[in-house]
Each structure stands twice: as structure tokens, then as C-alpha cells.
Amino acid sequence: MSESHAIPGYAYGNVSQTTPLSLEELDLLKQTVLFSPEDERFLHLAGEVLGDQTEAILDVWYGYVGSHPHLLHYFSLQGQPDGHYLSAVRKRFGQWIIDTCTRPYDTAWLAYQQEIALRHHTTKKNLTDDARAEPIIHLRYILAFIVPLTLTIKDFLAAKGHNAETVAGMHAAWFKAVTLTAVLWSYPYVHTNEF
Amino acid sequence: MSESHAIPGYAYGNVSQTTPLSLEELDLLKQTVLFSPEDERFLHLAGEVLGDQTEAILDVWYGYVGSHPHLLHYFSLQGQPDGHYLSAVRKRFGQWIIDTCTRPYDTAWLAYQQEIALRHHTTKKNLTDDARAEPIIHLRYILAFIVPLTLTIKDFLAAKGHNAETVAGMHAAWFKAVTLTAVLWSYPYVHTNEF
Numbered sequence: 001m002s003e004s005h006a007i008p009g010y011a012y013g014n015v016s017q018t019t020p021l022s023l024e025e026l027d028l029l030k031q032t033v034l035f036s037p038e039d040e041r042f043l044h045l046a047g048e049v050l051g052d053q054t055e056a057i058l059d060v061w062y063g064y065v066g067s068h069p070h071l072l073h074y075f076s077l078q079g080q081p082d083g084h085y086l087s088a089v090r091k092r093f094g095q096w097i098i099d100t101c102t103r104p105y106d107t108a109w110l111a112y113q114q115e116i117a118l119r120h121h122t123t124k125k126n127l128t129d130d131a132r133a134e135p136i137i138h139l140r141y142i143l144a145f146i147v148p149l150t151l152t153i154k155d156f157l158a159a160k161g162h163n164a165e166t167v168a169g170m171h172a173a174w175f176k177a178v179t180l181t182a183v184l185w186s187y188p189y190v191h192t193n194e195f
Numbered sequence: 196m197s198e199s200h201a202i203p204g205y206a207y208g209n210v211s212q213t214t215p216l217s218l219e220e221l222d223l224l225k226q227t228v229l230f231s232p233e234d235e236r237f238l239h240l241a242g243e244v245l246g247d248q249t250e251a252i253l254d255v256w257y258g259y260v261g262s263h264p265h266l267l268h269y270f271s272l273q274g275q276p277d278g279h280y281l282s283a284v285r286k287r288f289g290q291w292i293i294d295t296c297t298r299p300y301d302t303a304w305l306a307y308q309q310e311i312a313l314r315h316h317t318t319k320k321n322l323t324d325d326a327r328a329e330p331i332i333h334l335r336y337i338l339a340f341i342v343p344l345t346l347t348i349k350d351f352l353a354a355k356g357h358n359a360e361t362v363a364g365m366h367a368a369w370f371k372a373v374t375l376t377a378v379l380w381s382y383p384y385v386h387t388n389e390f
């Protein structure tokens with residue numbers, strides 16, 4: 001992971017967030033999204049398939065954010081987008097695609113989920129990149145992103161010639177992983193004992 | 196909708212909840228989940244396709260809840276499931292499938308989403324059916340349900356002989372609708388101004 005360490009602000013394995021869930025609770029959550037060992041294998045394959053396509057994927061996602069003022073809003077202050085912020089986050093976002101497919105969902109993974117959650121929340125937003133932008137991303141949109149992040153990945157999963165069944169398997173595994181992630185990221189927003 | 200009124204506790208159109216979102220904010224959320232007029236048409240078609248299959252769908256979903264103690268938990272008190280509660284909710288759940296496909300997403304729809312949200316939250320859980328059960332459903336599982344409710348519907352959408360493209364269209368529209376719903380239901384759990 002030598003490249004990863006070159007990404008400013010990327011701190012996987014170097015954060016000591018208290019995680020909202022124990023590994024046992026994570027396991028129950030995985031059961032709830034029907035996440036099986038087969039999904040783990042499909043995710044690893046997805047990591048190989050997506051590995052050299054992250055820039056193209058990010059073009060789609062940044063195009064989507066950039067064309068919706070209510071989303072670009074969160075990279076902006078008083079209507080003025082922070083260009084440095086947009087490009088700094090983009091590098092970490094690319095790394096996240098690979099991490100989501102290839103990292104074991106263990107304590108280090110849980111800790112970095114909590115770190116990213118806090119970076120979307122007032123607790124830590126803007127700090128990593130010294131950004132000039134809105135102080136919080138509202139939870140409704142974090143959860144809503146499950147849809148675009150899931151639907152738009154399909155073509156990229158299909159781009160390397162795998163058969164329809166394998167693509168569908170990778171796609172379902174990705175959907176489960178993104179939902180699991182969004183669930184974990186909701187934690188800082190939720191009343192004590194209601195998560 | 197004469198049948199609907201026969202479902203105990205079903206109060207669509209008869210609740211006056213203050214809704215967390217205005218129609219303008221709902222429109223932004225719909226844009227975020229890529230919900231278009233085409234999705235609306237696909238949802239209506241899904242309503243026709245699913246209309247006479249709701250019992251079979253509920254068998255699958257109740258089987259899933261019943262086989263996971265951490266989920267059955269929420270229909271139970273001190274480990275004892277409340278059978279009357281399970282069957283009372285089941286009837287409203289069947290109606291919800293149809294409503295999700297066929298109702299306009301207007302103020303009445305928003306108000307009933309808020310009512311159902313409160314019925315999962317401590318605010319109103321157990322009241323409608325005078326149930327003996329846990330006082331709250333934790334938000335993590337409500338959000339996680341986006342996956343099983345989306346993946347398991349596919350076979351039912353395909354059961355009436357529509358071509359693959361049409362089934363995929365209905366499936367994407369359903370996914371967007373379920374996510375939109377889960378987002379709205381998170382409102383009572385979230386800190387003021389962070390939703």
C-alpha cells in the first residue's frame with residue numbers, strides 16, 4: 001500500500017477512533033445485508049476489475065455532484081466551491097473504492113469508517129484539507145448516495161468481459177458493501193442508543 | 196382503497212404529522228437517488244406485477260426476520276415474540292408494498308412516512324397494536340433492510356413474464372423508492388439540524 005501513503009489526509013490504519021460497533025455487532029449487520037463469504041470473493045474480484053478504472057468512475061461521480069447545486073454545496077462556502085478541497089477528496093475517494101473491495105472488514109476497517117463518518121459530520125469536516133466549506137453533510141444525502149454509487153458502478157463492473165452472472169454477483173456484493181458503509185457513517189448523526 | 200381501511204392501525208391519509216421535508220426538499224432527495232418520471236412509470240407497473248404476490252413476498256420477508264434472532268428481537272419482549280403483533284404488522288406491510296408503488300409522493304405520503312418512522316422509533320413503537328415488545332428498532336437495521344428488501348423483490352418482479360430490460364427498470368425504481376423511504380424514516384433518530 002505504498003501509494004496509499006502518498007495520498008494527503010489518507011489515514012487508514014493510523015486512526016484510533018472508538019468504533020460504534022464491536023466485531024460481533026458488525027457480524028449481525030453483515031447478516032442483515034445478506035453479506036456472505038461469496039460476496040467477499042465477488043468484492044475482491046470487483047477490486048481487480050475496478051482497479052484501473054477509478055479515474056473514470058470518479059469522473060462520473062464528480063460529474064453528478066458538480067451538476068447538482070444542492071450537492072456541490074457541501075464542497076463550497078457561500079456558493080463558492082473550494083477547488084483544492086474537491087481534488088484532495090477525490091484522491092481519497094479513489095482509494096476508498098479499492099479499500100472497500102479489498103480490505104478485510106476488521107477493527108482497522110471499522111476505525112477508518114468512523115474516521116470518514118466524522119469527516120462528513122461537523123466533528124471533523126473540512127479539517128483534513130483545511131477546506132473553506134459547509135460545516136456538515138446532511139445525513140439524508142449520505143444515505144441517498146447508496147443509489148447512485150450502486151447503480152453507476154454496474155457498467156464498470158461489466159467492462160472487463162465477465163459474464164452476466166459474475167457481473168450481477170459483483171454488483172450485489174458492491175451494493176451490500178456500500179450500504180454497510182453508509183449505515184456505519186450514520187453513527188455520529190444519531191441519538192445515543194438509537195443507532 | 197376500501198380494503199385498506201379494513202386494516203387495523205393503517206392510517207394513510209388520516210395522520211397529520213409535521214413532515215421533516217418540504218416538497219421542494221423531497222424533490223432534491225428524489226434527484227439525489229436519480230428518481231425520474233420514468234421510475235414513476237416503472238413503479239406503477241411494479242404495483243401491478245406485485246399486487247397479487249404480496250403474501251408470497253411477505254412469506255420471504257417474515258422468513259428472513261424469523262430466522263434471525265437479532266431481528267425477531269424487535270417483535271419480542273424478553274425473548275418472547277408477540278404473535279398478534281407480528282400478524283397485525285404483516286397486513287400493513289402488505290399494503291405498504293402497494294402504496295410504495297402506486298401512491299403519489301405528495302404531502303399525504305410524506306406524512307405517512309413520518310408516521311411509520313415514529314412507529315419504528317420509541318415515539319410510537321408498540322402503540323398501534325398494543326404490543327409487548329422492544330421499545331425501539333435501532334436505526335442501523337432499518338437502513339440495512341434496504342438490501343434484503345431490494346434484492347429479494349427481483350424474482351417477484353420477473354414472475355409475470357416481462358422482458359429483462361423492463362424487470363431491470365422496475366427493480367431500479369423499487370430500489371430508489373425503498374432507499375428514499377429508509378432515508379425519510381431515519382429522521383426521528385437524527386440530531387436536530389443534521390438530517
Ligand code: HEM
Nearest residue numbers: 071074089092093096116119125126128137141142145182
Ligand atoms: C455513501 C455515501 C458516500 C460515500 C461512500 C462517500 C465517500 C467519501 C470518501 C471515500 C471520502 C474521503 C474519505 C477520507 O478522507 O479518506 C469522502 C469525503 C467527502 N465527501 Fe463523501 N461520500 C458519501 C456521501 C457524500 C455526500 C452525500 C456528499 C455531499 C456532496 C459528500 C461529500 C464529501 C465531502 C465534502 C468530503 C470531504 C470531507 C472532509 O472534509 O474531510 N459525500 N466521501
Ligand code: HEM
Nearest residue numbers: 266269284287288291311314320321323336337340341377
Ligand atoms: C427499510 C426498512 C423497513 C421497511 C420498509 C419496513 C416496513 C414496515 C412497514 C410498512 C410497517 C407497518 C407500517 C404501518 O404501521 O402502517 C412496519 C412496522 C414495523 N416494522 Fe418495519 N420496516 C423496515 C425496517 C424494519 C426493521 C429493521 C425491523 C426490525 C426487525 C422492523 C420491524 C417492524 C416492527 C416491529 C413494526 C411495527 C411497529 C409498530 O409498533 O407500530 N422494520 N415496517
